[in-house]
Amino acid sequence: xxxxxxxxxxxxxxxxxxxxxxxxxxxxxxxxxxxxxxxxxxxxxxxxxxxxxxxxxxxxxxxxxxxxxxxxxxxxxxxxxxxxxxxxxxxxxxxxxxxxxxxxxxxxxxxxxxxxxxxxxxxxxxxxxxxxxxxxxxxxxxxxxxxxxxxxxxxxxxxxxxxxxxxxxxxxxxxxxxxxxxxxxxxxxxxxxxxxxxxxxxxxxxxxxxxxxxxxxxxxxxxxxxxxxxxxxx
Amino acid sequence: xxxxxxxxxxxxxxxxxxxxxxxxxxxxxxxxxxxxxxxxxxxxxxxxxxxxxxxxxxxxxxxxxxxxxxxxxxxxxxxxxxxxx
Numbered sequence: 387x388x389x390x391x392x393x394x395x396x397x398x399x400x401x402x403x404x405x406x407x408x409x410x411x412x413x414x415x416x417x418x419x420x421x422x423x424x425x426x427x428x429x430x431x432x433x434x435x436x437x438x439x440x441x442x443x444x445x446x447x448x449x450x451x452x453x454x455x456x457x458x459x460x461x462x463x464x465x466x467x468x469x470x471x472x473x474x475x476x477x478x479x480x481x482x483x484x485x486x487x488x489x490x491x492x493x494x495x496x497x498x499x500x501x502x503x504x505x506x507x508x509x510x511x512x513x514x515x516x517x518x519x520x521x522x523x524x525x526x527x528x529x530x531x532x533x534x535x536x537x538x539x540x541x542x543x544x545x546x547x548x549x550x551x552x553x554x555x556x557x558x559x560x561x562x563x564x565x566x567x568x569x570x571x572x573x574x575x576x577x578x579x580x581x582x583x584x585x586x587x588x589x590x591x592x593x594x595x596x597x598x599x600x601x602x603x604x605x606x607x608x609x610x611x612x613x614x615x616x617x618x619x620x
Numbered sequence: 621x622x623x624x625x626x627x628x629x630x631x632x633x634x635x636x637x638x639x640x641x642x643x644x645x646x647x648x649x650x651x652x653x654x655x656x657x658x659x660x661x662x663x664x665x666x667x668x669x670x671x672x673x674x675x676x677x678x679x680x681x682x683x684x685x686x687x688x689x690x691x692x693x694x695x696x697x698x699x700x701x702x703x704x705x
Contacts, residue, residue, distance in 0.1 A: 443685070443686070444688055447685065447688070451685075479690075480688065485690075486690060487688055487690040487691045489629075489633065489634070489691055490636055490637065491636070492634065492636050493636070494636050494637065494640060532634070534633060534634075534690070534691055535690070536632065536690070568634065568636070
């Protein structure tokens with residue numbers, strides 16, 4: 387499995403993602419510069435966290451025009467795996483690869499803390515290593531992670547099972563007090579209708595080794611790595 | 621030609637900044653304030669276009685970049701620059 391990690395000016399989680407991919411999981415890794423116009427044969431493209439292009443105007447608004455994003459869009463259209471984490475999720479929404487938008491946290495604070503995530507889909511390449519109704523402990527670090535979509539879009543997402551991760555308590559109960567940012571329906575991560583583009587605000591790359599206080603994030607990276615194996619075998 | 625663009629959060633979008641400022645105004649005694657919404661003001665200088673063309677171009681700018689239609693509305697005015705020496 388070859389992972390490509392996109393680096394925009396202002397991206398800050400690229401090396402953390404890269405470390406998990408090549409040092410922890412032993413998978414192939416290539417960094418993709420925002421000016422690159424080919425994806426160098428990647429099987430999964432990660433848009434990591436940070437402040438791409440300073441997040442000027444709106445989070446992700448300028449990054450979506452980067453040369454590499456045209457390739458990412460075509461790759462997604464062909465069914466390639468695209469995974470946006472934090473700022474990457476914001477970029478995917480701005481680029482129209484995922485519906486909705488991420489707005490200022492209801493608290494107006496930058497929230498940097500551990501959250502619990504209820505996994506609602508395990509049939510996806512991103513979550514296949516998770517147990518049914520698994521609860522993951524994963525940190526967030528964002529000021530603009532409040533998921534918003536208009537009522538029609540929101541009900542479509544729910545009906546089609548596109549909500550993959552929801553903020554919950556440690557027991558997997560989706561309750562208002564477990565919602566760190568005011569996201570509608572406690573949404574922490576969604577997938578496109580086809581199931582090959584995932585966006586999530588929490589940072590799995592920051593909890594993939596015991597030294598960092600948790601390893602639940604590794605389940606998602608391992609899922610993607612093993613989905614590659616399944617394709618090779620089948 | 622100058623375009624003065626206003627980008628505002630849609631009425632259905634929660635605006636925590638506006639709410640906080642509303643509370644601040646209330647605590648200062650401005651009790652007549654019933655709602656505050658906070659958006660962006662963008663000033664754009666254009667050259668070599670008629671007012672009609674400028675209007676179409678700025679509309680496109682708003683749609684493609686300046687506003688996110690999921691969460692924001694926009695409106696703008698086009699003004700001729702005052703004559704300069």
